[in-house]
Amino acid sequence: MTDSADPTAGLDLAEQAALGSGASFWTTKAVGPVPAIVLTDGPHGVRRQSGSATDHLGLSGSEPATCFPPAVGLSQTWDPALVERVGRALGDESRALGVHVLLGPGVNIKRDPRCGRNFEYYSEDPLLSGTLGAAWVRGVQSRGVGASLKHFAVNNAEHDRMRASSDVDARTLRELYLRTFEIVVRQARPWTVMCSYNRINGVYASENAWLLTTVLRDDWGFDGVVVSDWGAVADRVAAVAAGLDLEMPTTGGISDAEVVHAVRAGTLDADVVAQAAGRVARLATKATETAGTATSFDVDAHHQLAREAAQRAIVLLKNDDDLLPLEPSPLAVIGGFAQEPRYQGGGSSHVNPTRLDVPLDEIRRFAGDHPVSYSPGTDVAAAVATAESADAAIVFLGLTAEEESEGYDREHIDLPAPQLDLLRAVVAAQPRTVVVLSHGGVVRLDAVAGLAPALLDGALLGQAGGGALADVLFGVVNPSGRLAETVPLRLQDSPAYLNFPSEAGHTVYGERMFVGYRWYDARDMPVTFPFGHGLSYTRFDYSGLEVTATGEGLAVHLTVTNTGTRPGREVVQVYAGHPGSAVGRPVRWLAGFGSVTLDPGERSRVEIPVSRADLAYWSPDAGRWVLESGEYLVSVGASSRDLRLSASVTVEGDEPMRPFTRESTLGELLADPVAAQTIATVLSSASPFGTDDSALGMNLLRMLESVPIGRMAGFSAGKVTGEQLDELLAGINAQRA
Numbered sequence: 001m002t003d004s005a006d007p008t009a010g011l012d013l014a015e016q017a018a019l020g021s022g023a024s025f026w027t028t029k030a031v032g033p034v035p036a037i038v039l040t041d042g043p044h045g046v047r048r049q050s051g052s053a054t055d056h057l058g059l060s061g062s063e064p065a066t067c068f069p070p071a072v073g074l075s076q077t078w079d080p081a082l083v084e085r086v087g088r089a090l091g092d093e094s095r096a097l098g099v100h101v102l103l104g105p106g107v108n109i110k111r112d113p114r115c116g117r118n119f120e121y122y123s124e125d126p127l128l129s130g131t132l133g134a135a136w137v138r139g140v141q142s143r144g145v146g147a148s149l150k151h152f153a154v155n156n157a158e159h160d161r162m163r164a165s166s167d168v169d170a171r172t173l174r175e176l177y178l179r180t181f182e183i184v185v186r187q188a189r190p191w192t193v194m195c196s197y198n199r200i201n202g203v204y205a206s207e208n209a210w211l212l213t214t215v216l217r218d219d220w221g222f223d224g225v226v227v228s229d230w231g232a233v234a235d236r237v238a239a240v241a242a243g244l245d246l247e248m249p250t251t252g253g254i255s256d257a258e259v260v261h262a263v264r265a266g267t268l269d270a271d272v273v274a275q276a277a278g279r280v281a282r283l284a285t286k287a288t289e290t291a292g293t294a295t296s297f298d299v300d301a302h303h304q305l306a307r308e309a310a311q312r313a314i315v316l317l318k319n320d321d322d323l324l325p326l327e328p329s330p331l332a333v334i335g336g337f338a339q340e341p342r343y344q345g346g347g348s349s350h351v352n353p354t355r356l357d358v359p360l361d362e363i364r365r366f367a368g369d370h371p372v373s374y375s376p377g378t379d380v381a382a383a384v385a386t387a388e389s390a391d392a393a394i395v396f397l398g399l400t401a402e403e404e405s406e407g408y409d410r411e412h413i414d415l416p417a418p419q420l421d422l423l424r425a426v427v428a429a430q431p432r433t434v435v436v437l438s439h440g441g442v443v444r445l446d447a448v449a450g451l452a453p454a455l456l457d458g459a460l461l462g463q464a465g466g467g468a469l470a471d472v473l474f475g476v477v478n479p480s481g482r483l484a485e486t487v488p489l490r491l492q493d494s495p496a497y498l499n500f501p502s503e504a505g506h507t508v509y510g511e512r513m514f515v516g517y518r519w520y521d522a523r524d525m526p527v528t529f530p531f532g533h534g535l536s537y538t539r540f541d542y543s544g545l546e547v548t549a550t551g552e553g554l555a556v557h558l559t560v561t562n563t564g565t566r567p568g569r570e571v572v573q574v575y576a577g578h579p580g581s582a583v584g585r586p587v588r589w590l591a592g593f594g595s596v597t598l599d600p601g602e603r604s605r606v607e608i609p610v611s612r613a614d615l616a617y618w619s620p621d622a623g624r625w626v627l628e629s630g631e632y633l634v635s636v637g638a639s640s641r642d643l644r645l646s647a648s649v650t651v652e653g654d655e656p657m658r659p660f661t662r663e664s665t666l667g668e669l670l671a672d673p674v675a676a677q678t679i680a681t682v683l684s685s686a687s688p689f690g691t692d693d694s695a696l697g698m699n700l701l702r703m704l705e706s707v708p709i710g711r712m713a714g715f716s717a718g719k720v721t722g723e724q725l726d727e728l729l730a731g732i733n734a735q736r737a
């Protein structure tokens with residue numbers, strides 16, 4: 001936000017404190033010249049409650065608004081430009097509904113498939129989540145409506161979410177859980193950030209000065225408002241001191257009085273209160289200045305955009321013998337979700353849609369004069385009879401709203417057993433069976449994939465999903481969605497299996513940054529469908545990979561050719577690895593992505609930039625990102641496990657020069673080209689153990705490499721004194737510098 005004239009000048013302490021908490025469930029206070037504003041959920045539609053019944057759990061009704069695909073669907077588009085357009089439409093609807101700040105996007109990492117709120121988050125990967133989250137923010141804010149980036153931070157489970165501590169090491173925090181937020185803050189400058197309910201390493205996010213001030217403001221340059229999640233403040237005074245600006249919802253003035261009291265008692269700095277009030281005032285002024293006078297939005301155009309987003313979100317997981325797309329013919333449609341679609345998740349994000357496409361009706365439209373019979377699938381014999389009488393069957397499977405929601409986690413990732421029984425019976429009677437999946441969190445798919453020749457993953461597609469599914473089933477749209485999350489063979493394989501959910505108030509993030517495909521690849525485990533996977537009705541060939549180092553990072557060029565018979569869009573993924581790294585790193589990680597749309601026979605040279613930031617790791621010692629020098633392996637492909645081409649590239653890094661001390665180990669010294677020679681000489685003259693291990697049947701050097709050099713001197717029986725060693729090390733350090 002830009003600093004304008006200070007609207008809080010002249011406000012007294014009580015008025016400043018009053019600006020820091022809500023007037024009602026969804027509004028801030030008007031104080032002096034500072035206007036009140038409306039904040040509302042978010043993220044995949046505007047949940048504007050204008051009546052007296054208000055809640056943050058999705059219980060009471062709200063004004064009709066377009067229900068776009070939730071983040072689980074949007075992420076499968078891998079399409080930032082499309083997400084930005086959805087953001088613009090959401091901004092327009094916010095303005096029409098009198099909303100100044102839309103509470104989204106949710107960019108928490110999908111650490112475990114059981115998290116009940118995964119449907120509201122983008123991905124297991126921080127680059128994909130951050131890029132899409134930034135696009136959403138740009139879109140919404142381009143309409144003069146603020147975004148609220150949430151839930152900051154490390155809120156990856158619903159169980160005990162208002163108390164539990166996420167216990168995470170510094171590298172993992174920066175590289176995974178904070179990285180997503182960092183990308184969005186740096187790229188899109190959201191007007192507000194929402195702190196989460198949970199604790200991080202023992203400290204509530206709302207009271208975490210390191211998180212809200214050191215990282216968010218000092219490191220990343222955030223200059224907007226930090227708002228609490230609804231009810232996330234346990235101690236307003238501690239929260240304000242840590243960097244919280246706005247507590248929501250209203251406390252009826254109670255916590256404002258606590259702030260005033262603390263300042264008067266000398267336990268809270270008056271300047272901090274004034275700064276927070278200033279930020280809220282600037283937000284309110286800016287948001288009301290840009291609010292405009294729109295009172296309606298284009299319902300049809302937004303429904304059409306929701307359909308386009310849903311089309312792009314659908315992932316073709318499997319398509320044996322090109323069963324899809326279907327020709328119009330007699331069809332059997334089976335399963336309740338065909339008639340009552342599951343298209344969004346439960347909780348605060350729940351939208352009252354402007355209309356709803358029903359898959360069965362849309363399929364019937366495409367089938368023309370051909371009969372489309374329907375069976376809800378509750379009676380298996382009836383479903384089998386329906387399937388037998390048709391040319392092909394479309395079976396809708398998935399999770400109900402009760403099985404996954406904000407507020408609680410799942411205990412397993414299985415589809416309901418009766419659904420698998422149904423599928424088995426239908427496939428036995430009708431081999432030409434297509435499965436369509438609806439779900440917010442990942443479900444186990446090995447059995448389904450083993451049974452059905454064709455499989456479409458709809459995740460959650462929003463209000464226009466029914467039409468979009470029909471478009472893909474009949475080939476009007478060639479699917480190009482890609483998984484944003486790995487589908488593991490079984491829950492037991494997943495990275496946080498033994499550390500989820502919290503126990504005695506703590507969640508141990510023991511798998512560190514090895515989440516999602518980073519975990520499955522590091523352990524070389526088979527999965528049902530890998531991260532980034534998705535097929536097409538056409539085929540794409542990759543050739544001519546060129547990777548060059550630039551000042552900003554890498555330039556990756558390749559040629560993509562459509563070798564099939566239909567126009568299509570290919571999502572190209574760039575993965576990087578650093579096999580020679582001195583620190584533990586994933587085998588490969590997503591370092592860039594892009595897409596290209598090609599007609600049959602057409603080819604295109606694609607450029608995908610990779611930033612230095614996306615190659616670096618966080619060094620807790622140096623307290624900064626470090627890019628290691630050396631060879632990086634860059635691969636391009638159609639999924640994390642369908643890598644088509646690879647090339648090595650030499651990168652010049654920015655490692656900090658850490659001076660050697662008596663605490664440096666022999667191994668560290670010998671690994672340094674300058675130190676190695678001097679140290680080898682000292683060793684041969686002063687080591688009490690000698691250097692010849694040939695007769696001993698062991699590797700002496702390896703035994704000694706973790707001994708600090710100061711301690712080696714101690715073993716030299718006075719041949720090398722501490723002072724001599726210091727002199728030697730100073731000489732080596734001088735040469736290296």
Ligand code: BGC
Nearest residue numbers: 041055056057103229230348
């Ligand atoms: C959710 C937030 C939401 C807020 C307001 C909370 O329970 O965690 O995502 O924005 O309520 O509804």
